[in-house]
Every structure is written in structure tokens, then in C-alpha cells.
Amino acid sequence: MNSKPKRNFSSSKKDIKALVLLWSSTMFGALFAFLIQVSLARILAPEKYGKFAVSLTIISTLLPFASFGVHSFWLKVFGEEGWRAKRWLKSSFMVLVITISIVITSIITSAFLFIEDYESRQLLIMLSSFILGQVAYEILSAKYQLEEKYLVLATWQFSQHFIRFSLIFISYLLLSSDFTFYTAASIYSIVSITFFIIAIYSLFKMYKGKLELKGHGKQNISTESYNPEPSIKRVLQGVWPFGLSGFFYLVYFQSDLILIKEIKGSTDAGIYNVAFIIMVATLLLPSVIYDKYFIPKLHRWMETDLEKVRGIYKKGNLIMFLIGVTIMFCILLVSNFGIPIIFGEKYVESIPLLNILAISIPLLFVASSVGSFLVTKNNMKLKVKIMGGIAVLNLILNCILIPKMGATGAAITTSFSNLVLLAIYLLVAQRVVFNTK
Numbered sequence: 001m002n003s004k005p006k007r008n009f010s011s012s013k014k015d016i017k018a019l020v021l022l023w024s025s026t027m028f029g030a031l032f033a034f035l036i037q038v039s040l041a042r043i044l045a046p047e048k049y050g051k052f053a054v055s056l057t058i059i060s061t062l063l064p065f066a067s068f069g070v071h072s073f074w075l076k077v078f079g080e081e082g083w084r085a086k087r088w089l090k091s092s093f094m095v096l097v098i099t100i101s102i103v104i105t106s107i108i109t110s111a112f113l114f115i116e117d118y119e120s121r122q123l124l125i126m127l128s129s130f131i132l133g134q135v136a137y138e139i140l141s142a143k144y145q146l147e148e149k150y151l152v153l154a155t156w157q158f159s160q161h162f163i164r165f166s167l168i169f170i171s172y173l174l175l176s177s178d179f180t181f182y183t184a185a186s187i188y189s190i191v192s193i194t195f196f197i198i199a200i201y202s203l204f205k206m207y208k209g210k211l212e213l214k215g216h217g218k219q220n221i222s223t224e225s226y227n228p229e230p231s232i233k234r235v236l237q238g239v240w241p242f243g244l245s246g247f248f249y250l251v252y253f254q255s256d257l258i259l260i261k262e263i264k265g266s267t268d269a270g271i272y273n274v275a276f277i278i279m280v281a282t283l284l285l286p287s288v289i290y291d292k293y294f295i296p297k298l299h300r301w302m303e304t305d306l307e308k309v310r311g312i313y314k315k316g317n318l319i320m321f322l323i324g325v326t327i328m329f330c331i332l333l334v335s336n337f338g339i340p341i342i343f344g345e346k347y348v349e350s351i352p353l354l355n356i357l358a359i360s361i362p363l364l365f366v367a368s369s370v371g372s373f374l375v376t377k378n379n380m381k382l383k384v385k386i387m388g389g390i391a392v393l394n395l396i397l398n399c400i401l402i403p404k405m406g407a408t409g410a411a412i413t414t415s416f417s418n419l420v421l422l423a424i425y426l427l428v429a430q431r432v433v434f435n436t437k
Contacts, residue, residue, distance in 0.1 A: 029158030050270030069242020079299025133192025136199030324362030
């Protein structure tokens with residue numbers, strides 16, 4: 001009679017410990033990522049910082065085509081198939097080699113052919129290696145999630161930011177006025193390539209069969225022999241919705257910065273980026289809870305315990321909304337004096353932009369919760385269509401409002417897009433995922 005409550009209590013305690021660990025490491029990683037941006041914003045002039053930020057944003061926007069959703073696909077197939085999903089690994093790795101090569105080659109070629117500004121062209125070429133580090137981060141993170149090695153995952157997810165910040169700090173101390181955005185780009189490149197090499201070693205062992213998959217019992221060799229190895233074509237058919245969803249998300253969330261730079265200039269882009277990076281920092285909490293912890297389990301539970309999933313859905317939405325509202329009010333209260341203190345008086349124009357963006361924080365928190373359930377089963381293609389529609393809406397509104405209102409128009413567009421996204425997510429989740437009207 002007493003054994004079940006003990007198991008439940010032990011399980012809950014374990015969940016809390018894992019979430020606290022992941023949240024703490026994410027916050028440390030976010031802190032160092034934030035300090036990098038603060039340091040660069042204070043060291044560089046707004047125009048130079050704007051060029052660096054836009055170049056990095058362009059690279060980040062193309063990242064989903066490099067990783068192509070393979071890490072998310074792994075979480076899905078291993079959640080649904082268990083140990084049998086190892087059959088997808090070889091073709092998945094081959095897909096990654098192809099997509100990474102295409103993206104990096106395209107970035108370098110486009111920089112020479114289409115970027116007239118010499119500094120922007122050089123930054124794009126130097127930062128193209130950032131693709132390697134981010135793909136390594138995503139793929140190896142998926143492996144640690146499947147193995148539920150949360151301590152290793154926690155270390156992995158903040159170490160790049162920590163090392164990058166440390167090198168920037170040391171370089172600035174040594175170079176002082178000679179520190180340029182080329183120095184920062186070189187540091188990004190070196191760290192990315194180093195972590196890519198580290199990931200290759202670990203993933204090679206995974207390819208050779210060293211995987212400690214959790215939640216599916218012990219590996220049964222006899223049943224695996226009857227599962228044929230999927231072709232590259234089948235892998236592409238499975239991963240493309242995840243790859244496109246990441247791209248559409250970045251389009252509607254980050255294209256503002258690129259359009260501001262092209263329409264209004266690098267200085268305006270640098271000012272907008274200050275507000276943007278604060279928004280990115282706030283979204284780390286739902287990212288940890290769902291992307292890093294719950295999604296691998298949701299794939300599994302959707303197959304075995306739908307009622308449990310319903311409970312998580314309802315409670316999660318409420319908790320995310322309350323946390324989002326709290327963070328929104330905190331930002332609105334401190335932005336007026338916080339931005340000048342942290343970034344300097346030259347970024348005081350970021351304050352109203354941040355206040356507009358902050359209004360949509362509760363919307364984004366709930367959207368992160370609801371959207372995670374649209375990844376399960378066969379709902380991913382529908383989610384991609386929704387995100388694609390929002391991306392198009394965002395681009396159209398940006399093209400209308402940025403010429404008239406500048407960065408303020410971009411902030412209004414982003415907040416409105418977030419509202420529309422959440423409304424559609426809620427409707428689809430109720431009618432499709434949980435089959436209610």
C-alpha cells in the first residue's frame with residue numbers, strides 16, 4: 001500500500017532535481033551569453049555592434065537548415081520506437097554531413113556574391129563556423145536527453161558560453177582599444193570548431209552502439225535485427241518538419257533585426273538587438289522545462305498515458321502564464337534604469353522597444369507549453385504550417401511598419417505575431433492533439 005506513494009514521491013523529487021540542475025546551468029549559460037552581448041555592446045560602437053549582431057543573426061537563421069531538425073527527430077523516434085530507433089542513426093549522420101556542407105558553402109558563396117559591405121562580408125565568412133558549434137550543441141544535447149544524463153547535459157549547454165565569454169574578456173584586457181568585432185568573430189569561430197570536434201568523438205561512440213537509452217528497458221538485440229536501416233530519403237522525410245519549424249521560428253522572431261539593418265541601418269539594429277537579447281534570455285525557462293526535459297518524455301507518454309499528458313498540458317499552461325506575467329512586470333519595472341546601467345546611455349532608445357516586446361512574454365511562455373504538444377505523434381507537419389503562416393505574417397507586417405516606425409514597428413509586429421501564434425496553437429491543440437471541440 002505504501003510503495004506506490006514512495007515511488008511517486010521519489011520520481012517527483014528526481015524530476016525537480018533534474019529541472020533545477022538544467023535551469024541552473026541554463027541560467028549560467030544565459031548569464032555568460034548575456035555578458036558577451038553586454039561586453040560587445042559596450043566595447044563596440046552601435047554601428048559596429050549592429051553589424052556583428054546582424055551577421056550572427058543571419059547565421060543563426062540558417063542554422064535549422066544545417067541541423068535540419070535531426071536532434072528533434074531523434075527525440076521523437078526514440079520516444080516512439082525505443083531501442084529500435086538506433087536504425088535511424090547512420091542515415092541521420094549522413095544527412096547532417098550533407099546539410100552542414102551545403103549551408104556553410106552557401107553562406108561563404110553568398111557573402112562573396114551578394115554582400116557589398118566589406119566588413120559585413122568578412123564577418124559572415126568568419127562566423128560561418130558558428131554553424132558547426134551549434135549543430136554539435138543540439139545533436140549531442142539530444143543524446144544526453146535520451147540518456148537522461150542531466151548533469152552532463154547541464155555542463156555541455158553552458159560551457160560554450162562560458163569559454164567564449166572568458167576568451168572575449170581576456171582578449172579585451174590584452175588588446176584594449178585594438179579589440180574589434182573581428183576579434184569577437186575569431187573567438188566565436190575557434191570555440192565553435194573546438195566543440196564540434198568534441199561532439200564528433202562522443203557521437204562516433206554513439207554510432208558504434210554506445211547509448212544508454214532511458215525509459216525503454218534493456219536493449220533487446222533479437223528484435224533489432226528485424227528492423228531495416230532507413231534510407232537517407234526516409235530520414236529527410238522524417239526530419240524536414242522539424243528543420244523547417246526551427247527556420248520559421250527564427251524568421252518570425254529574428255528577421256526583424258535583419259530588416260531593421262537593411263531598412264534603417266546598423267545603428268538602429270544594434271539598439272534593437274539590446275531589447276531582443278533580453279527577450280531571448282527570458283525564454284530560457286520554458287525552453288528548459290519543455291525542450292530539454294519534457295519533450296523526450298512526452299513522445300513516450302503520448303504512446304502510453306494520454307491522461308497524464310492532459311494533466312501536464314493544463315497545469316503547464318497555467319504555470320507558464322503566471323511566470324510569464326511575473327517576468328513581464330519585472331521587466332517593465334526595471335527597464336528604465338536597468339538598460340542604461342547595464343548597456344550604457346547610448347542604448348537608452350532600447351527601453352521603449354523592450355517594454356513593447358515584454359508585453360508578449362506571457363504569450364510566448366504559454367505558446368512554448370502548447371507548442372511542445374504539437375511536436376508529438378503526427379502533428380509536426382501541422383505545426384510547421386502554422387509557423388510558416390506566422391513567419392509570412394511577420395515579414396509582411398515588418399515590411400509595412402519598419403519603414404514607417406523603425407524598430408518600434410518591428411517590436412509591435414513581433415508582439416502581435418506572438419498573440420496570433422498562441423491563439424492558433426490553443427485551437428489546434430484542443431481540436432487535434434486532444435480531440436476536443
